Amino acid sequence: MNQLARTPNDVGNALRLARKKQKLSQQALATRSGVWQETISKIENGSPGTRLETIFDLCAALNLEMAITDRSTGSTDFLEDTL
């Protein structure tokens, strides 16, 4: 599971994908993440104003994580930056 996300829609798709793979209903995910089923529905359909913390709540519940990467390089070497 590794999904590029440049829009809220991409994020929604990634979350839905992960949820389905784990065979969870939105309600089940709601229970384990503390995010309402109605909210999950909106997010999976690409709600642009979704709050970061909400995304992270869902990521945590789905055992996902987020990475911010350089668009050009598309490098995959994690955690090497120090500046």
Add this chain to the structure above:
Amino acid sequence: MNQLARTPNDVGNALRLARKKQKLSQQALATRSGVWQETISKIENGSPGTRLETIFDLCAALNLEMAITDRSTGSTDFLEDTL
């Protein structure tokens, strides 16, 4: 540039890092992203309620992108999922 992000703080750090690498002031980034300097400041300091669209605006302006990945595997093979 490739930063793991599990919290709004991580996101803020990644954005600040990228901005500094490109030697942009918050104000310069504000101009080119359409996000206010004050808002950028808050985000870089880990504001949890930041909206997804705002993050994407900044990512676009900084030539960054986001990836949602499986926490356990840490796989790097992008875009292979179809379900």
Add this chain to the structure above:
DNA sequence: TTGCTTTATGATCTGCAGACCATTAAATCG
């Protein structure tokens, strides 16, 4: 240290996310 640039803070106001309830629509299955 003075002065400029950059970043952080503070206040007000508007708009919308998310909690929460109920209900409808859709998908799934016997």
Add this chain to the structure above:
DNA sequence: CGATTTAATGGTCTGCAGATCATAAAGCAA
């Protein structure tokens, strides 16, 4: 098909993000 599980919609209310302006606090030169 009808019954049931799952997903989407709709409404109200509260809280907070972000726009916008102004200003304070840092940083960083000369």
